Amino acid sequence: MTAYTATVTVRLKNGVLDPEAETTKRALERLGFEVDGLRSADRFEVDLDAESADVAATRADEMAQRLLANPTIHDYDVSVAER
Amino acid sequence: MTAYTATVTVRLKNGVLDPEAETTKRALERLGFEVDGLRSADRFEVDLDAESADVAATRADEMAQRLLANPTIHDYDVSVAER
Incomplete structure (x- = not known):
C-alpha cells in the first residue's frame, strides 16, 4: 500500500448561477x-x-460521485499524487 | 495585453480547526x-x-491579500495560465 493524496476539484457546471x-x-x-x-x-x-x-483515483472518483459533488449542478476532476 | 486566468487556492493554515x-x-x-x-x-x-x-500573478496576489484570503487563518497560492 502506498500513501496518496487525491485532489478533487468540484465546480459549478456552465450555466449554473454562482452568486458567491x-x-x-x-x-x-x-x-x-x-x-x-x-x-x-x-x-x-x-x-x-x-x-x-x-x-x-478510482476511489476518489467514487467519493466525488457519492458525496463531494452533486451531478445535477457540478462537474469535478480528480488528480492523485504520492504523499 | 494578454488574457490570463489566475487560479488562487486558499486553504486554512495548519492548526486552524476545519469543521467542514x-x-x-x-x-x-x-x-x-x-x-x-x-x-x-x-x-x-x-x-x-x-x-x-x-x-x-502580482495582481492576483494583491486580490488574495486584500479580499480572497484572511492572513490570520489562511495560506494561499497563485498560479497563472494564458486563457
Whole structure:
C-alpha cells in the first residue's frame, strides 16, 4: 500500500448561477481591480492508502460521485499524487 | 495585453480547526471509505488581462491579500495560465 493524496476539484457546471462568485467579482471591482470573470470551486485534498495511483483515483472518483459533488449542478476532476 | 486566468487556492493554515473537512471526512467514512485525512480549500479562477504572466500573478496576489484570503487563518497560492 502506498500513501496518496487525491485532489478533487468540484465546480459549478456552465450555466449554473454562482452568486458567491458574482459577489466576489463585484467586491474586487470595488477595490479597483479589473476582472473579466470569476469562478469559484471547492477543492478537497483526501489522504488515502491504495495499491496504486489508479486505484486511489478510482476511489476518489467514487467519493466525488457519492458525496463531494452533486451531478445535477457540478462537474469535478480528480488528480492523485504520492504523499 | 494578454488574457490570463489566475487560479488562487486558499486553504486554512495548519492548526486552524476545519469543521467542514472533519464533517466531510466522517461522512465518507460512514459510506465505507477509508480516509487518513481530508482538507478543504477554496479555489478562485480569475480572468484578467495583463501585460505579462508576472503582472497577472502580482495582481492576483494583491486580490488574495486584500479580499480572497484572511492572513490570520489562511495560506494561499497563485498560479497563472494564458486563457
